[in-house]
Amino acid sequence: MTLPVSIRDVGVLLARIGVGIVFFAHGWxxxxxxxxxxxxxxxxxxxxxxxxxxxxxxxxxxxxxGAALILGVAVPVVGALLTLQMIGAFAFVHAGNGLFVDQGGYELVLTLGAASLLLVAVGAGRFSLDHLLSDRRRSGAPDSAELAAAGRA
Structure with a gap:
């Protein structure tokens, strides 16, 4: 049974892609x-x-x-790494310059760090490779606990 698309599904997708594009551009x-x-x-x-x-x-x-966020791959791990990256950017580059980005401030790294941390908490969402792969794993071969329960492990 397919569940209807929710505003949360779309919101996580759009946020993940938007944050991913910004990170990808900065990496590039x-x-x-x-x-x-x-x-x-x-x-x-x-x-x-x-x-x-x-x-x-x-x-x-x-x-x-950034590419992983866009695709929705390993989002909790990637989000944690990007959060740490933004903590470093804050500490070494932006903290002493105030809030506003036009003065070298930390508003962008704060926003990107907070968004990355949020993705750690909520995951990749329904429209992601993470979700697709987890669905395949659940519907695929039995895991070791299932095999043990069946007496075949």
């Missing part, structure tokens, strides 16, 4: 526009530990994490 910017070396140089100037490794981590988490 770090990789292509600024380059990882340029990102590492900036990280070094603002005191980020291990700037080259941190630049690669930030680039990968934002680029691959």
């Amino acid at each position: 910017q770090k990789l292509v526009t600024n380059g990882v070396d340029g990102t590492a140089a900036f990280f070094g100037q603002v005191g980020v530990p291990m700037p080259t490794a941190s630049a690669w981590f930030a680039t990968g988490v934002e680029l691959l994490g």
Whole structure:
């Protein structure tokens, strides 16, 4: 039986895609526009530990994490990594600049961090690869507990 689409289903989908697009764009910017070396140089100037490794981590988490959010893959894990990324961006770059982004403030990283944390809590939603894969697992082969109960484990 197929349940009707709810406002929650659509809301999670749109939020996940919107946040994913922003993260993907920022990861792309770090990789292509600024380059990882340029990102590492900036990280070094603002005191980020291990700037080259941190630049690669930030680039990968934002680029691959953004794509994963758009597709709805591993959303709780990706959301947690992106939340940590935004905590780092807040602490090392934006905290001392006030709230507003036009002054280098933290409003964007706060919003993206909060959205990422929310996705950790609610998951990918109905319209996601996570949901599709979990449905397939539930309707597929029996798990070990089912096999044990049947005496075949």
